[in-house]
Amino acid sequence: MPDSTPPLTTEHAAPDAAFEVRIAPDGWVFSATPGQSVLQAALSAGVELESSCRNGTCRACLCRLVQGQVAYPMAWPGVSADEQAEGWFLPCVAMARSDLVVEQPMAWPAPAP
Numbered sequence: 001m002p003d004s005t006p007p008l009t010t011e012h013a014a015p016d017a018a019f020e021v022r023i024a025p026d027g028w029v030f031s032a033t034p035g036q037s038v039l040q041a042a043l044s045a046g047v048e049l050e051s052s053c054r055n056g057t058c059r060a061c062l063c064r065l066v067q068g069q070v071a072y073p074m075a076w077p078g079v080s081a082d083e084q085a086e087g088w089f090l091p092c093v094a095m096a097r098s099d100l101v102v103e104q105p106m107a108w109p110a111p112a113p
């Protein structure tokens with residue numbers, strides 16, 4: 001049976017749609033709107049992900065993209081081409097270009113405001 005899972009890719013196209021992001025294994029689901037990084041979308045939905053610099057340099061947020069496509073607003077975020085090919089990405093700067101499944105076992109609910 002052919003695999004219909006979209007390839008893991010990164011692109012530099014402009015965002016034009018909101019996409020669903022699912023965090024595995026805990027199952028948090030939220031929407032990433034155009035112009036939001038995956039981390040910003042998570043925080044807006046009350047889901048905390050590991051992060052520090054939030055500008056793509058420290059790699060504290062590095063996690064696996066299990067399914068879907070993301071794009072970066074800069075040509076060279078702090079993740080190598082080889083790492084990207086293996087599915088690693090930086091949610092603090094990556095923007096969804098499709099529905100995503102992200103492997104991040106360290107996600108947790110944000111405290112109530």
Ligand code: FES
Nearest residue numbers: 052054059061092
């Ligand atoms: S939080 Fe520093 S690279 Fe994402």
